[in-house]
Amino acid sequence: MKTTRRQNLFAAALVGALAFTTIARAADPLPSWNDGVAKQSIVDFVAKVTKPGSLEFVPVAERIATFDNDGTLWAEQPLYFQFLFAIDRVKALAPQHPEWKEKEPFKFLLAGDLKGALAGGEHALIEIVAGTHSGLTTEEFEKIVKDWIATAKHPKTGRRYSEMAYQPMLELLAYLRANGFKTFIVSGGGIEFMRAFAEQVYGIPPEQVIGSTGKQKFEMRDGKPVLVKLPAVDFIDDKEGKPMAIQKFIGRRPIAAFGNSDGDLQMLQYTAAGSGPRFCLYVHHTDAERKFAYDRKSSIGRLDKGLDEAAAKGWTVVSMKDDWKTIFPAEKKIKR
Amino acid sequence: MKTTRRQNLFAAALVGALAFTTIARAADPLPSWNDGVAKQSIVDFVAKVTKPGSLEFVPVAERIATFDNDGTLWAEQPLYFQFLFAIDRVKALAPQHPEWKEKEPFKFLLAGDLKGALAGGEHALIEIVAGTHSGLTTEEFEKIVKDWIATAKHPKTGRRYSEMAYQPMLELLAYLRANGFKTFIVSGGGIEFMRAFAEQVYGIPPEQVIGSTGKQKFEMRDGKPVLVKLPAVDFIDDKEGKPMAIQKFIGRRPIAAFGNSDGDLQMLQYTAAGSGPRFCLYVHHTDAERKFAYDRKSSIGRLDKGLDEAAAKGWTVVSMKDDWKTIFPAEKKIKR
Numbered sequence: 001m002k003t004t005r006r007q008n009l010f011a012a013a014l015v016g017a018l019a020f021t022t023i024a025r026a027a028d029p030l031p032s033w034n035d036g037v038a039k040q041s042i043v044d045f046v047a048k049v050t051k052p053g054s055l056e057f058v059p060v061a062e063r064i065a066t067f068d069n070d071g072t073l074w075a076e077q078p079l080y081f082q083f084l085f086a087i088d089r090v091k092a093l094a095p096q097h098p099e100w101k102e103k104e105p106f107k108f109l110l111a112g113d114l115k116g117a118l119a120g121g122e123h124a125l126i127e128i129v130a131g132t133h134s135g136l137t138t139e140e141f142e143k144i145v146k147d148w149i150a151t152a153k154h155p156k157t158g159r160r161y162s163e164m165a166y167q168p169m170l171e172l173l174a175y176l177r178a179n180g181f182k183t184f185i186v187s188g189g190g191i192e193f194m195r196a197f198a199e200q201v202y203g204i205p206p207e208q209v210i211g212s213t214g215k216q217k218f219e220m221r222d223g224k225p226v227l228v229k230l231p232a233v234d235f236i237d238d239k240e241g242k243p244m245a246i247q248k249f250i251g252r253r254p255i256a257a258f259g260n261s262d263g264d265l266q267m268l269q270y271t272a273a274g275s276g277p278r279f280c281l282y283v284h285h286t287d288a289e290r291k292f293a294y295d296r297k298s299s300i301g302r303l304d305k306g307l308d309e310a311a312a313k314g315w316t317v318v319s320m321k322d323d324w325k326t327i328f329p330a331e332k333k334i335k336r
Numbered sequence: 337m338k339t340t341r342r343q344n345l346f347a348a349a350l351v352g353a354l355a356f357t358t359i360a361r362a363a364d365p366l367p368s369w370n371d372g373v374a375k376q377s378i379v380d381f382v383a384k385v386t387k388p389g390s391l392e393f394v395p396v397a398e399r400i401a402t403f404d405n406d407g408t409l410w411a412e413q414p415l416y417f418q419f420l421f422a423i424d425r426v427k428a429l430a431p432q433h434p435e436w437k438e439k440e441p442f443k444f445l446l447a448g449d450l451k452g453a454l455a456g457g458e459h460a461l462i463e464i465v466a467g468t469h470s471g472l473t474t475e476e477f478e479k480i481v482k483d484w485i486a487t488a489k490h491p492k493t494g495r496r497y498s499e500m501a502y503q504p505m506l507e508l509l510a511y512l513r514a515n516g517f518k519t520f521i522v523s524g525g526g527i528e529f530m531r532a533f534a535e536q537v538y539g540i541p542p543e544q545v546i547g548s549t550g551k552q553k554f555e556m557r558d559g560k561p562v563l564v565k566l567p568a569v570d571f572i573d574d575k576e577g578k579p580m581a582i583q584k585f586i587g588r589r590p591i592a593a594f595g596n597s598d599g600d601l602q603m604l605q606y607t608a609a610g611s612g613p614r615f616c617l618y619v620h621h622t623d624a625e626r627k628f629a630y631d632r633k634s635s636i637g638r639l640d641k642g643l644d645e646a647a648a649k650g651w652t653v654v655s656m657k658d659d660w661k662t663i664f665p666a667e668k669k670i671k672r
Contacts, residue, residue: 061535061541064543138583182543191584191587192587195587199397205397205588206586206587206588207400207518207543207544207585207586207587207588208543209587213584216580216583216584218576218579218580218602224609225579225602225605225606225609227579227580227583240554243554243561243563244552244554244563247474247552247563248527248549248552249543249585250542250543251527251528251531251542251543251545252541252542252543266554266561269561270561273560273561273562
């Protein structure tokens with residue numbers, strides 16, 4: 001349901017009259033969000049946990065908010081962006097890996113057969129990521145990702161990947177931080193992949209980025225200690241892994257959690273199960289016109305059980321079509 | 337070497353006369369430190385990395401400082417305090433574990449034979465910690481540690497363990513934070529053990545405490561998700577493990593690192609190997625009179641290779657006897 005300008009003016013007058021304004025139009029912290037239930041639920045939650053003396057006040061140190069990344073903070077179609085990065089790496093590294101011509105899933109990628117490469121499922125994804133991310137020091141890898149994020153463009157939109165962060169979510173991150181929240185990413189994506197751009201794109205420093213990890217080894221090179229990435233998975237930060245990673249890395253239960261898929265369900269359940277005020281939100285990809293629409297049957301970002309649980313528990317479900325005025329940052333706003 | 341009051345007054349006058357005072361006596365941020373090379377090296381480092389426009393200026397986001405815990409931030413004799421906690425737990429839990437009467441190393445502990453229990457080395461320590469820390473939810477465990485830290489007393493000093501934090505190091509933590517540093521613990525101690533008191537004792541929030549980890553499982557109890565501690569080691573945060581854990585948890589190389597043993601050497605080497613200004617410091621346990629003196633031959637907190645490397649690289653070595661006016665917080669200052 002869209003609100004009209006007249007409705008907006010009426011709502012603003014009403015809020016003003018009630019004298020405990022939480023959203024002043026002049027300084028709306030979430031300008032890309034349409035007024036509605038989703039936006040109001042966010043503003044109400046922030047207002048109640050930050051009001052000194054209120055029963056639901058939460059001290060700053062406990063204002064932990066965790067965000068999934070793919071499909072929640074930035075787009076994830078036609079494939080997770082880290083996978084598009086890995087495909088670019090397979091092509092760049094192919095001359096050094098003649099064996100890939102005969103080896104699945106690499107041979108499919110080199111022949112341009114994405115469907116064939118993906119037929120191997122999660123195992124194939126892990127193979128490709130491990131094959132292209134390992135052998136490098138953590139600092140070499142960081143540089144490669146930074147170069148890629150600064151130059152590579154999305155095959156459909158032609159935008160840089162950093163320009164495919166969701167503008168309403170960037171506003172939400174900033175709004176929470178302005179209210180004393182510490183914002184974390186808790187994503188199935190590679191921890192070092194995300195850290196290479198999270199500070200620039202989301203304002204989230206590396207130590208607040210949690211993701212899947214690979215094994216590493218400590219080594220002296222030219223008398224200097226380095227960490228070398230190994231082709232082996234250490235931990236997958238998805239589903240049950242998310243609360244486990246939150247416990248390991250943060251050690252404190254979040255009071256707010258944000259996701260878009262069934263992979264985020266356990267994180268939201270874990271967040272909701274704490275005592276005191278809690279906020280859980282799902283981003284629902286309903287916008288076929290401006291971007292992509294998918295949910296219960298998608299192989300990427302499937303949102304099925306999560307939609308049912310959100311309805312049963314009264315969690316906020318954001319309809320990208322109805323709740324967001326815009327999806328991506330305006331072209332003119334993008335720093336190049 | 338002890339400095340006298342007269343020497344202190346002379347030093348203060350000299351510093352004042354030189355007109356580029358970095359330590360004003362009126363507002364000395366490190367009052368428990370004697371004036372000398374060690375204290376001056378800290379103050380000089382902080383001054384240069386925080387001076388805007390200077391070549392060695394470091395932006396706030398990169399001011400990461402990592403601290404070992406046992407023997408660096410608090411005492412570690414006659415045994416690591418977590419081990420004393422575990423012994424208390426063995427006694428408390430013995431009625432539920434009749435098999436311990438026959439099982440090493442538990443049977444030694446129950447018979448009061450600490451030496452016998454320790455004969456099994458690191459393996460025995462891990463057995464005892466795993467046997468007493470597992471089966472609990474993370475929240476149950478946190479409560480047990482909080483109760484213990486609030487009530488248990490050290491067998492030699494009679495102080496609560498939280499009162500055996502080193503006063504000069506508490507001042508150093510506060511001083512660094514006041515200058516924009518983010519302070520982390522990177523310790524071989526159990527991550528959840530330390531997190532239960534680090535915020536109260538050191539002002540370090542759980543998400544900035546890194547330690548050894550045990551395996552856990554995600555489980556639904558009464559419809560609520562909990563994390564249950566399993567009797568298996570996941571990761572030992574010592575020696576080479578420290579730079580690996582820093583990379584995993586922080587994702588950014590520290591610019592300053594503080595330790596007291598060879599177990600911290602790789603963390604200090606890793607810190608020193610970064611570009612730009614770096615600061616590495618060893619606390620050297622030289623104070624037989626006020627506390628304990630040990631280094632190259634100690635089984636706990638051995639400092640041998642580290643002393644040599646510190647001398648070769650010009651790292652700061654703090655002599656507890658000469659550089660610290662006091663070791664523990666004054667009794668009257670302790671909050672009860």
